[in-house]
Amino acid sequence: MARRDSSRPTPLSLYPELDATALDAFVTALESGDVTGLAPARAAEVAEARSLAVFTRGKVTGADGDLLDAALWRHTGAQPRPVVVMPSPWTSLGWLTYAVQATRFAARGYNVLAYSARGFGGSEGQVDVAGPLDVADGSRALDHIIERSTGPVTRIGFLGDSYGSGIGQLVAAHDTRVDAVVALSTWGDLGEAFHENSTRHVAAVRALLAAAAKARLSPQTQSVFDNVLAGRDLQGTLRWAETRSPFSHIKELNRRQVPVFFAHAWHETLFPANQTLKMFNELTGPKRLAVSIGDHSGPEMTGMLGLPNRIWSDAHRWFDHHLKGIDNGIGDEGQVLGEVMWSRTLEPRPTWPSLTEQVHRLHLADDGELGEEPQAGWTATVLCGMDTPATVADKIVESGYAEIAGRPKVYPTQDIDRTVAAVWAADPAAETIRLRGIPRLRVTYRAANPGSTFVAYLLDVAPDDTAHLVTHAPYSDLDSPPDSLISADIELQATAYDVPRGHRLMLVVDARDPFYGDANLPRATLAFTSPEATPSYLDLPLG
Numbered sequence: 001m002a003r004r005d006s007s008r009p010t011p012l013s014l015y016p017e018l019d020a021t022a023l024d025a026f027v028t029a030l031e032s033g034d035v036t037g038l039a040p041a042r043a044a045e046v047a048e049a050r051s052l053a054v055f056t057r058g059k060v061t062g063a064d065g066d067l068l069d070a071a072l073w074r075h076t077g078a079q080p081r082p083v084v085v086m087p088s089p090w091t092s093l094g095w096l097t098y099a100v101q102a103t104r105f106a107a108r109g110y111n112v113l114a115y116s117a118r119g120f121g122g123s124e125g126q127v128d129v130a131g132p133l134d135v136a137d138g139s140r141a142l143d144h145i146i147e148r149s150t151g152p153v154t155r156i157g158f159l160g161d162s163y164g165s166g167i168g169q170l171v172a173a174h175d176t177r178v179d180a181v182v183a184l185s186t187w188g189d190l191g192e193a194f195h196e197n198s199t200r201h202v203a204a205v206r207a208l209l210a211a212a213a214k215a216r217l218s219p220q221t222q223s224v225f226d227n228v229l230a231g232r233d234l235q236g237t238l239r240w241a242e243t244r245s246p247f248s249h250i251k252e253l254n255r256r257q258v259p260v261f262f263a264h265a266w267h268e269t270l271f272p273a274n275q276t277l278k279m280f281n282e283l284t285g286p287k288r289l290a291v292s293i294g295d296h297s298g299p300e301m302t303g304m305l306g307l308p309n310r311i312w313s314d315a316h317r318w319f320d321h322h323l324k325g326i327d328n329g330i331g332d333e334g335q336v337l338g339e340v341m342w343s344r345t346l347e348p349r350p351t352w353p354s355l356t357e358q359v360h361r362l363h364l365a366d367d368g369e370l371g372e373e374p375q376a377g378w379t380a381t382v383l384c385g386m387d388t389p390a391t392v393a394d395k396i397v398e399s400g401y402a403e404i405a406g407r408p409k410v411y412p413t414q415d416i417d418r419t420v421a422a423v424w425a426a427d428p429a430a431e432t433i434r435l436r437g438i439p440r441l442r443v444t445y446r447a448a449n450p451g452s453t454f455v456a457y458l459l460d461v462a463p464d465d466t467a468h469l470v471t472h473a474p475y476s477d478l479d480s481p482p483d484s485l486i487s488a489d490i491e492l493q494a495t496a497y498d499v500p501r502g503h504r505l506m507l508v509v510d511a512r513d514p515f516y517g518d519a520n521l522p523r524a525t526l527a528f529t530s531p532e533a534t535p536s537y538l539d540l541p542l543g
Contacts (some may be wrong), residue, residue, distance in 0.1 A: 001491050002346045004318050005372070010440065011210060011211075011213040011214065012207060012210035012211050012213070013091065013211060014089070014090060014091060014162065014207070014211045014270075014296060014297060014397055015089065015091055015093065015097065015301070015304070016397065016398060016401075017304075017305065017401070018093065018301075018304060018305070019099065019303050019305075020093055020096065020133050020281075021199050022098050023093070023097070023099050023100070024096065024304070024413050025037060025038065025418045026038065026042055026046065026099050026100065026103075026306075027055075027057075027096065027099050027383070029043070029046045029055075030046055030049060030050065030055040030099075030103065031057070032318070033050055036048065037353045040079055041051070041306065041536055042100075042306060042317070045100070045103055045104070045107070045306070046103075048107050049073070049103045049106055050108050052075065052106065052107055052109075053073045053074055053075045053106045053107075053111075054073075054074050054076065054468055055071065055072070055073050055074075055077075055103075055106075055479070056071070056072050056074070057069075057070070057071050057072075058070055058071070058072060060113070060115050060137075060141050061140060061144070062118060062123075062124075062125065062136065062137035062140050062141070062142060062227060063118075063125075063132075063137050063140065064125065064133065065137035066117060066118055066123070066125035066137075067123070067141075067341070068115045068116060068117075068123040068124070068125075068137060068141070068229075068311075069094055069095065069115065069116040069121050069122030069123045070073070070095060070113060070114065070115035070116070070141070070144070071095050071099075071102070071113070071114050071115075072111075072112070072144075072145065072148065073102055073103065073105070073106035073110075073111065073112040073113075074145075074148055074149065074150070075106070075109070075111055075150070075151075076150055077151060078085070078150060078151040078152075078449050080151050080152040080153070080154045081109060081110065081111050081149065081151055081152075081154060082109075082110050082111075082153070082154050082155045082156065082319070082323040082324055083110065083111045083112070083113070083142075083145055083146065083149065083153050083155075083156045083157070084102075084105050084110045084111075084112045084113075084116075084156075084157045084158075084159055084319065084323075085112075085113050085114075085115075085138065085142055085145065085157070085159075085168075085171075085321060086098045086102060086112065086113070086115070086158075086159050086160060086164065087115060087116040087134075087137075087138060087141070087158070087160045087164035087167040087168055087171075088114070088115065088116045088117050088120060088121070088160075088163070088164050089160070089161045089162040089163050089164070089297070090120070090163035090178045090211055090212065091120065091121075091164055091211060092120060092121055092207060092214045092215065093112035093121065094115075094116025094117070094120050094121025094122065094123065095116045095117035095121070096121075096528075097117050097161070097304060097441075098114045098304070099114075099160075100304065100305070100306040101157055101303060101304065101312055101315075101349075102114045104316070104317075105316070106250075107409075108316065108320070108445050109324075110319070110323075111145055111149050111153075112145075113141055113142075113144060113145040115137075115141050117134060117137070117163060117164065117167065118133060118134060118446040119212075119215045119216045119217065119218070120212070120215050125216070125219050126217060126218035126219075126221070127212060127215050127216060127217045127218055128218055128221065129190075129221050129224075129244055130163070130166045130167050130170055130190075130372075131243065131244055132243070134167050134170070135167070135170050135171055135174050135175075136261070136331065137167075138167055138168070138170075138171030139171060139174070139175045142156065142171075142177060142178075153178040154324075155180070155252075155323040155324075156177050156178050156179050156180075156182075156323070157178070157179060157180045157181065157182065157320045157322070157323050158171055158172055158178055158181050158182075159182040159183075159184075159192055159315060159319070160182070160183060160184070160186075161184040161185055161297055161300060161304075162184070162185045162186070162270075162296065162297055164185050164355040165182075165183035165184050165185065165186035165187075166186055166190070166244070166246065167388070168181055168182070168183055168262070169183050169186065169246035169249075169253070170180055170244070170249065172253060172258050172260075173246060173249035173250075173252040173258075174249070174252065176256065178258065179258070179259075179323060179396075180258065180259045180260075180261075180318065180322040180323055181258060181259070181260045181261070181262075181323065181327070182206050182260075182263075182301050182315045182318055182319065183260065183263045184262075184263045184297070184311065184315070185263065185264065185265065185268070185270075185271065185274060185296050185297045185299075185300065186246075186262060186263075186264070186271065186276060187245070187246070187271040187276060188245065188246055188247045188275050188276045188277075188278055188279025188280070189241075189245045189248075189275040189278060189279065190244050190245045191237070191238040191241035191242060191245060192242040192274075192278075193241075193270070193271045193272065193275050194228055194237060194241060194273040195228075195234065195238065196272060196275075196473065196474055197473060197474055197475045197476060197490055198234075198352050198387060198476040198477070198478055199453055199455075199474070199475060199476040199516050199518070200228050200229075200231060200472035200476075200516060201228070201270075201515070201516065202228065202229055202515070202516060202517040203269070203392075203396055203515040203516070204269060204270045204271075204396065204515075205225050205228045205229055206229070207269075207270065207396045207397070208270070209225055212389050213484060220240070223301055224236075224237055224240050228517075229517070229530045231517055231519075233411055234478075236444045241466065244438045246279055247278060247279045247282070250279065250282050250283065250431065251369075252283065253283065254282075254283065254284045254285060257284065257285035257286070257328035259281075259285055259286035259287065259318070259322045260283055260285065260286075260287050260288075261287070261288045261289075261290075261314065261315060261318040262276060262279075262280055262287070262288070262289045262290070262509075263289075263290045263291075263292070263299060263300060263311045263315075264276055264289065264290070264291050264292070265290055265291070265292055265293070265294040265296060265298060265299055265397075265400060266292070266293060266294075266339075266341065266471075266493070266494070266495055266496065267293075267294065267295050267393065267400060267469070267493075268295055268296055268400075268493075269295050269296060269392060269393060269396045269397070269399075269400075269515065270295075270296045270396065270397075271290065271296070272493050273493055273494045274438065274491055274493055274494055275459060276437075277289075277352065277494055279349070279476065280352065280477055280479075281352055286322065286331065287335055287336055288314070288318065288330070288333075288336075288337070289335060289336050289337070289352065290310075290311060290314060290336075290337045290338075290339075291336070291337070291338050291339065291494070292339040293339050293341055293342070293344065293403050293404055294400035294401065294403050294404045295393070295396070295397050295398075295399060295400020295401070296396070296397050296400065298397070298403075298404050299311050299339075299398070299403055299404070300312060301401075303339060307444050310436065314330065314337075314469065317330045318330060324539065326539070327399065333348055334348040334349050334350045334351075334496070335349070335350060335351050335352065336348070336349040336350075336351065336352050336354075336355065338355065338436070338496040339496070340496045340497070341403075341468075341470075341495070341496065341497045341498070342406070342408065342468070342498075343498060347418045347436075347496065349482040355436040355437045355496070355541070355543050356436055356437035356438075356541035356542065356543060357436075357543050358385040358542050359539050359540065359541055359542065359543060360539070360540045360542055361534065361537050361538070361539050361540075362426060362505075362537060362538045362540065363375060363530070363535055363537045363538075364424050364443065364507070364528075364530055364536040364537060364538070365378065365424070365530075366378025366379075366380075368423055368424055368425060369424060369425065369426070369427075369539060370424045370425060370505065370507060370542040371426075374530065374535035374537070375423055375530060375535075376530050376531060376532040376535065377529075377530075377532075378529060378530060379527050379528065379529050380527070380528045380529075381419075381454060381525050381526070381527045381528075382421060382422050382424035382454065382510060382511050382525065382526045382527075382528065383419055383420045383511070383523065384390065384422060384511040384512065384518070384520035384521065384522065384523065384524040384525065384526065385511070385520065385521075385522040385523055385524070386417070386420040386510075386511075386512055386513045387420075387510075387513070388416050388417060388420055388421045388508070388510045388512070389411055389412055389413075389416055390411060390421060390455075390457045390459070390508040390510055390513075391513050391514065391515070392455075392472060392513055392515040393409060393469075393515070394409060395538065396515075397505075408468050409468070409469065410466050410467070411459055411466065411467040411468065411469065412465070412466060412467075412468070413459065413461055413465050413467050413471065413506060413508075414465045416508060416510075420506050420510060420511070420512075421506070421509060421510040422424065422508070422509045422510075422528050423506065423508050423509075424506070424507045424538075425461065425504050425505070425506045425507075426504050426506070427504065428463075428501075428502050428503065428504050428507045429499055429502065429503055429504070429505075430501065431501050432498050432499065432500055432501055433498070433499035433505070433540070433542070434498055434542055434543045435470065435495050435496070435497040435498070435499065435540060435541060435542065435543070436495075436496050436541055436542065436543025437494060437495070437541030438491050438492065438493075438494045438495075438497070438541060439458060439470075439471060439491070439492040439505075439538065439539060439540055439541060440489070440490070440491050440492070440538070440539040440541075441456050441473075441488070441489075441490050441491075441492060441537075441538050441539075442487070442488070442489045442490075442529060442534070442535075442536055442537055443456075443487075443488050443509070443528055443530075443536040444485060444486065444487050444488070444528070444529055444531055444534055444536055445485075445486055445488070445526050445527060445528045445529065446483065446484065446485050446486070446529065447477065447480065447482070447484060447524070447526055448482060448487060448524055448525060449482055449520070449521045449524045450480070450481060450482050451476075451477070451478055451521070452476065452480075452486065452511075452519055452520055452524075452526060453474065453475065453476040453477075453511060453516065453517075453518035453519045453520050454474070454488075454509050454511050454526060455472060455473070455474045455475075455489070455509070455510060455511075455512075455513045455516060456472060456473055456474075456475070456490070456492065456508070456509050457469060457471075457472040457507070457508045457509075458470040458471050458472065458492060458505065458506070458507055458538075459505070459506040459507075459508060460497065460500075460504075460505065461503060461504045461505070461506045462503055462505075463502055463503070467506060470495055470497045470499075470505075471492045471494070471495040471497070472492060472493065473490050473491065473492045473493055474513070474516045475488045475490050476518070476519050477519070478519055479530050485529075485531075487534055494541075505540075507538055509528065511526055
C-alpha cells in the first residue's frame, strides 16, 4: 500500500457543494448536443446555448508561454458583442466551476472565456497567488477571446469567484480594456486578510493549502504560506501581499471609474469582510456590495449549481447595465444590499455609512456587566493557552452552509470558563437591537510577557443562556516589552444583526482560538482593565 506524503495537506474543497461529475456531464452535452441523463432544466439550457453559440474547450497561451486550460462560448456572425472573461477559483475544478453561469452569459448574448488559473487543474505553470504572472495571464486570456470574436468587441467584463475575483480586479487595474468587474467572495487587502490586527489567520492558510493539494505552488507561494503558519517574516509576507492586493491599485480603478460589484458573507473566514469594505469605500466609480448570511462562496453557491440565486442574478444585471447599456434599474437600487441575520430580510442602503444611524457605547465594568457608565480600577485576568467554547466557527466554509440552512452554531455560554475568558453581558434588550455596521472595541490590558494575542467575540444570548455569534475579531501585540499596559482599539467584523427583545449582548474575550496563530506564551496571563483616562468600552452601530 502506498503511503501518503505526510508533508502534503489532506485535500479539502472550498466548494463542497459542487458536483464535478454533473458539471462535466453538462459540458460534455454542450459539446455533443446529447442531453441524455441531464435534468430537464440543464438540458434546456444546453439546447438554448447550442442554438446561439459555439462551445469549445482549448488552451490559452499565458505568461511565459504556459498553456492555460480554458473554455470558449463564441457567437458567430459580425454583430458587435460584449465579452466576459472568468478566471477560475482556488480549486482543482478550474474553469469547470463556472460552466453553468458562463453558459447563461452566452445565452444572454456575451462571448465568454473561462480559464483555469495557472497551477490549477489542467493549466501549466505554478500558482502565483494573483501575482504578476496571473495578471499577465488575464490580459492574454482577453487577447485570446478578442482574436476569436467574429464581430467587433464592444465592452469587456471580468468576473471571478474567490481567487478569480482577486485576479479579475487586478487585471482591471492594469489593463485599460476592462470596463466592469464582478468580484464574488473577494479580497481587497490580502495582507490584512492574512494578518488581521497583526494576528495570523492560520486556519485560512491551512484551508488554502489543503484546497490546493493537487495544485503546483510556486516556491515563493509555498514559502509565504509556511511563514504565515510559523509566524516568520511578517514584513516579507506583507510586501508579497501588497502587490497582490487590489487596494494597492485602487487609483487605477478610480482613474477610469471602473464599475465594481462585490458580494461577500458576514461570517467570511478566508477573507474577512472589513478588508473588502475598506476597498469598497475607497472606490469612486459605480459600485455595489451585497453581503449575506454564510461563509466563503456559500451565498453564490446555488447559482453555480444552476439553481436560482440573487447574487448571480445581480451579477448578470450588473454586466447587462455596464457592458450592454441596459437600463435595468440596478444603478438606482443603492450601493449596499445587506441580508439581516437571522431574519434574512434584505435591506438596501444608498451607501455603506448610511447603515449606521447612531452609535451606542457600552462600558466594560468589574462585575461582568456592559453598562452605560465608565468604571475604572477593575481587573479581569485571562489564562493563555486554553481554548473555550467561544470560537469563530467549527469549520472553515462548511459552518457557513449550516448558517445558510438556518442552523447557526449554538454557543453554550454557561460552559465558558471564566478563568480562561473574560465575560461582560448587557441587560436583556427591552426592544430589538438593530446592529448595522462595524462594532468597535477599546480595551486595555497588561501582558506579562512579550507578544500577546486575544480574540473578542460578540454574542447574542437567549434567555436559556445559549448564544449565536454576532461578530468577532482577533488582536495581537508583537512589539511591547514585558509587563506593558497595552491599549487595543479594534474593529470587529461588520454585521447586520437583529438582537431580539429579551436577549442579551455578551462580549467574550479569550486568548486562544484554533482559527488564529497566537503570540502568547503557554500559561501566561492577560490582565484586562479600564484606566480612568482611557476607559474600556464597546461601541455598537445601530440602524
